[in-house]
Every structure is written in structure tokens, then in C-alpha cells.
Amino acid sequence: MRPYCTAVIMAAGKGKRMGTDISKQFLPVCGKEILAWTVEKFEASPSVDEIILMAGKEGREEVQELCDRYGWKKIRQVALGGKERQDSVANGLELLSAQTEVVLIHDGVRPFVTEEMIRESIEGALSYGGCVIGVPAKDTIKVCDKNQMAVETPERSTLWQIQTPQTFQRELICRAYEKAKADGFLGTDDASVAEHMGRQVYVAKGDYRNIKITTKEDLVIAEAFIREEKA
Incomplete structure (x- = not known):
């Protein structure tokens, strides 16, 4: 019998790096909002039972409007995010239904x-407690000081670019989130929050196409991917 799984999808960001008046999750790509493309993957997944959408104060009504327009059936709640992404995830965890056994945290x-x-992320979480999706780094990575002088070159074979979902x-x-709050710890992702508690997290290989749309260049790439999928 498979576990009851809840996806907590982050849609509270403002997307300052995109440089647009509209928050990036609401930008259209091939006729549909980025967030809508994302949610529909979880809506269609037989592995996911319910979805919690974390929205910003200014974008909460827009997220609810998308839910109504597209008629998504798995949405448990459109909830208010926090100041930082970590705060938004913490808010979402408090809203999990009683039967939730596995949580998938994903970028909108x-x-x-x-x-x-x-x-695979669910299977990894069941086996190891926590599992994140990632891909091996293609480029050489440099550690730089505050003057942008390279001070270290980590071995590339040990470096992975981490994506989402991050599943636990x-x-x-x-x-882990309770401990982070008590310690005043701010992680870079959900895996780092689990690591702060002393838990190792398994990394399952994802796909280089699983990009996070952050800049205008990413919009061009996203359009190309969607057109290819449709073709």
C-alpha cells in the first residue's frame, strides 16, 4: 500500500531577478502561467494525494483564481507564505492533513x-528518510572570497546541483523545521534543514531540464521545452 503524499508547492516569491512587474510564477509561457504548468504535474500524478499552495500576501488571490479557473481537485488549501522560503515551508508543514506520511516540497x-x-523522490524518502532531486555539476565550481578571488576549486565529481522536489x-x-526554528538556523534548502538536525539526505538523479525559471533567459528555454513536449 502506497503512502499518503502531500505536495507543498512554493508560490510566494516575488521573483526580483526576473525584472518584471508580475511575479514570475504568474508569467505566461505558451499560453499558461508557469505556476499552472507546475501544479498540473502534481495534479496529474497518481503518487500525490493532495496539494498545499503557499502564496504571498499580494499574490494569494491570484493563486486562488488559478485554482478556480483550472478546476484543480487536489488543492487542500491556498495558504499564506512567510518572509523567507523557509518560513513558507514551515507554514505549509503546519497545514498537513492527519493522514500525510510523505511530504514533497517543490518550487512553483x-x-x-x-x-x-x-x-523516485518518494521512494528515496521512504528508504532514507529524505531524498532530493539533483544533477551532477557540468561546470567547474570556484569558491571565491569577498573580492571575487578564487580560493578553492572543489572536486567536480562530488558536486551536484540540487533541484526539487525535496521529499521527506x-x-x-x-x-527538522522545529529544530531550525529553535536554533535560529536558516538553511539554503529543505535538505540543509534536515542536515542541521544531523540527518543525511539521499540525492536521486533528476534531469537538466528540471530548471527553476528565474531569469528572462529561462523563459526562452522554458518555451522551447514546452513546444518540444507538445510536438
Whole structure:
């Protein structure tokens, strides 16, 4: 019997790097909002039972309007995010239904997640407690000081670019977020919050197409991917 899984999707960001008046999750790509492309992957997934959408104060009505317009059936709640992404995730964890066993945390502007990634992240969470999707780094990475002088070159074979979903057994991630709050710890992602509690997280191989749409250049790439999928 498969576990009851809840996807907590982050749609509270303002997307300052995009440089547009509209928050990036609401920007249209091939006739549909980025957030809509993303949500529909989880809406269609047989592995996901319900969805919690975390929205910003200014964008909450817009997110609810998308839910109404597209008629998504799995939406449990459109909830208010926090100041930081970590605060938004913490708010979402408090809203999980009683039967939730596994939590998938995903970026609302990462619309090229696949059912295989969703399924593998759930299987990884069941086996290891926590599992994130990622891809091996293609480029050499430099560690620089505040003057942008390279001070270290880590071994590339050990470096992975981490994506989402980041998936965990419910008890583990809830305890990790409680500890982070108590310690005043601010992680860079959900895996780092679990690591702060002393838990290792498994990295499952994702896909280089699973991009996070952050800049205007990403919009061009996203359009190309969607047109290719449609073709």
C-alpha cells in the first residue's frame, strides 16, 4: 500500500531577478502561467494525494483564481507564505492533513518535474528518510572570497546541483523545521534543514531540464521545452 503524499508547492516569491512587474510564477509561457504548468504535474500524478499552495500576501488571490479557473481537485488549501522560503515551508508543514506520511516540497516555478522524479523522490524518502532531486555539476565550481578571488576549486565529481522536489517522511521534516526554528538556523534548502538536525539526505538523479525559471533567459528555454513536449 502506497503512502499518503502531500505536495507543498512554493508560490510566494516575488521573483526580483526576473525584472518584471508580475511575479514570475504568474508569467505566461505558451499560453499558461508557469505556476499552472507546475501544479498540473502534481495534479496529474497518481503518487500525490493532495496539494498545499503557499502564496504571498499580494499574490494569494491570484493563486486562488488559478485554482478556480483550472478546476484543480487536489488543492487542500491556498495558504499564506512567510518572509523567507523557509518560513513558507514551515507554514505549509503546519497545514498537513492527519493522514500525510510523505511530504514533497517543490518550487512553483519548476514546471518540468516529471512523474518519474516524483515517484523516485518518494521512494528515496521512504528508504532514507529524505531524498532530493539533483544533477551532477557540468561546470567547474570556484569558491571565491569577498573580492571575487578564487580560493578553492572543489572536486567536480562530488558536486551536484540540487533541484526539487525535496521529499521527506513527515515526522523527520517536521522535527527538522522545529529544530531550525529553535536554533535560529536558516538553511539554503529543505535538505540543509534536515542536515542541521544531523540527518543525511539521499540525492536521486533528476534531469537538466528540471530548471527553476528565474531569469528572462529561462523563459526562452522554458518555451522551447514546452513546444518540444507538445510536438
